[in-house]
Amino acid sequence: MEEITIKDIAKICGVGVSTVSRAINNHADINPETKKRIMDIIREYNYVPNNSARNLKRQDAKAIAVLVKGIDNSFFSAMIKVLEEEIKEQEYTMVLRHVNFDEDEVDVALKLVKEKRLRGIIFLGGYLVHSEEKLSQLHVPFILSTTGMVPKGYSRTIYSSVAVDDTKESYKLVDYLCKSGHRDIAIICAHKNDASVGKLRLEGYKKALKDNGIPVREELILPMKTEIEDYSLENGYAVTKEFLEKKIPCTAIFAISDILAIGAARALSEEGLKIPEDVSLAGFDGVEIGKYMSPSLTTLKQPVGSMARETARILFDIIGKDARHQHCVFDGELVVRESTKEVC
Amino acid sequence: MEEITIKDIAKICGVGVSTVSRAINNHADINPETKKRIMDIIREYNYVPNNSARNLKRQDAKAIAVLVKGIDNSFFSAMIKVLEEEIKEQEYTMVLRHVNFDEDEVDVALKLVKEKRLRGIIFLGGYLVHSEEKLSQLHVPFILSTTGMVPKGYSRTIYSSVAVDDTKESYKLVDYLCKSGHRDIAIICAHKNDASVGKLRLEGYKKALKDNGIPVREELILPMKTEIEDYSLENGYAVTKEFLEKKIPCTAIFAISDILAIGAARALSEEGLKIPEDVSLAGFDGVEIGKYMSPSLTTLKQPVGSMARETARILFDIIGKDARHQHCVFDGELVVRESTKEVC
C-alpha cells in the first residue's frame, strides 16, 4: 500500500532526486540518456508524482474552478462538458462546484481559492451584481461565462466575460414572432428582481414589441414561480398551466429557456392546444433536445461549443501569457423550427 | 497577494501553531477559551488552511473521484448532482472525470489515485468487464454505480455496487408490452459486444418475449450505431429512421434509455407514425423530461436519488467505519404513461 516516491525512483536509478525531478518536468539541463533511463524506471514502477506535494511547493495548483449557478440545465451540462475537455487538455484539474441558490458564488470562490490555491475561476450563469469590493478580493483571474453581457461602466478590467448579447438575441426572436403576425405574445421570464440574463431577455422582448408597435401588457409577462426550481421543466409547466387558466388570448409564448419551453409545451397540449396551430412556442438556448421534440422547437441558439472554448482560451491566456482581460460577445442564431408559424 | 498561514495566526494569537491546528481540527485537548479566541482571529483574517499542505501531511486527500463513462446523459447528470451534494456534505471534494470511450476507466482511476491520493472512487456507468488483477491494484475502496448488477462468481468482496436488476426491470417493461397485446416489439439496444447494462436489458427483453410465447426475431433487434455517440438522441433517431425504412411490421419499440426513446419518437413522427396509435414507445431510466413530452413517455424508472445517496453512504461507511463491501440492488418502477397502449 506504500506509494512509491521520487526518492525511491532516485535511489533505484542511482541518481539524486533533483535529477529525477528534472526528468519529470522536462528541464533542459539534463543528459538525455539519464533522462531516458529515469523515465523508463518511472514507467516500470508506475510512479505518479504526488499532486499535493507539487502544489504545495508550486504555491498554486494547476486547477481551475467552475462555479455553476442554476443547477442541472442541459445548457450548462453541454458547456461543462466542453470546459472539462479544454481544461484537461491544458493538464489542469477542473474543480466543479454547483452553487446553491442561497449561497453567494463569490464567497464560495473566495474560499475555494484559499483552500485549493487555484489559478482561475469560471463563473457559469449566476448574476452580474457582485460588489466590486468582494470581486477584487479574488486574487486570481476569473471569467463570467454566459452570465449576461457586462454593462458599460462596470469595471471591465478586473475580469473577463463571454456571453451572447441576451437583449439583442431575445429581440431577434421576439421580432421574428412579431413579423410573423403575432401581437399577443406572452413571455415566461425571470422574477422581477432578477438582474441577470433573465432581465436582459425580458428587455429584448419589450423592445421588440415596442419597435413593432405592440404595447407591452403586464398580464402577458409570466415570471417563473419562486417556489419551484428556476429554469426547470416543472416551472415552465406550472407557469403556463396557471396562465392558461386565465384564458387571456395569446397566439405565441416565448420562454426564456428551452427547458421552460418544453415544460410549457406540455401544459399547452394538456389543455388541448396545438402547437403551432393554436399557439406558437419558442425557447432560448438551442439545447439539442429541442430538435427532437414534436413539434421541434423554435429557439435562439447559443454557440455553446465556441463559447466554452473561448472561455477556456481567454482564461488560459491570462494565466499563462499574462494577457489582459477580454470581453467577448458571441452572436446567437435564430433557429426557426416547427413550433412557430405565421398567423393569418 | 501573500496568503496568510497557520504561523501567522499563531503569532497573532500569541500561541503555538499546534494550538491553532488543534483549534481548527476540533481536538479535545485544548482550552475552550483559547480555542474561541483563535477561531475568532481565524474568521477575522479569513484564514483558510491550505489543502495541499493538509493532504500532503495527511497522506491522503479528503476527496472522492467520480468517473463517468458515457457522457452527457441526463440520467447521469441527475446522479452526479446528488453525489456532489452528498460528498460536499461529508466535507470531501468531488473530483469529476468523464472517461472517453477510448480510455480505460480503471487506468484513469489508477492514475488519479496516485496523483491525488483520493480516498474512494465511484464508477458511474461503464462496463463490468475489468480484469480483477487491475482492479485489485486500486488500493482505495471503490463502488460500481449503475453499471449493471454484479454477476455471481465475480469476486464481490473487493468492491461495492449499486444498481437496479437491469434484466429484471427490462423484463418487467417488455412483459407489460406483451401483456398489452404487442407481439412485434423492436428493441433499440447496445452493440453486440456490450457487456454492461445494455446486454442485461437485452436479456430481459428476450426472456420476456419467450415467457410470453413470442419468438425473438433478429430483425427487431436494433443495436445503436457505433459511429454515433452511445445513448444519444441522435443515435435513437438514426436507428429508428433506418429501421422504419425497412418497413418491418412492428407495433411497439422499446429503447433501452429514455434519451434513445426520445430520438426514436422524432423519427416516428417524421414518418407520420402516431404514438401510441400506430406504434407504442417505451424507454428506460425515468428521466424527468419524459414526463413532459407529448405523448409522455412510458418508462422504467430508476430511483436516481436513492441510488446516488446509497452509493455515497456505502462508500463513506467503508472509508470511515471500515465497513465491508456491499452490493445493493434497487427496484425500478414501471411508469406507464401515454406513449404505450394496448393493441386490440
Added chain:
DNA sequence: TTGTACGCGTTATCAT
C-alpha cells in the same frame, strides 16, 4: 493544556 520541532513529497537554489 500548550509549544517545539520534525517530516510529508516535491521543486528550486546553489554548489560541485
Added chain:
DNA sequence: ATGATAACGCGTACAA
C-alpha cells in the same frame, strides 16, 4: 550535468 539541501504549510509526537 548532477547532487545536496532548503523551503512550501500543515499536523503531530514529544517535551514541557
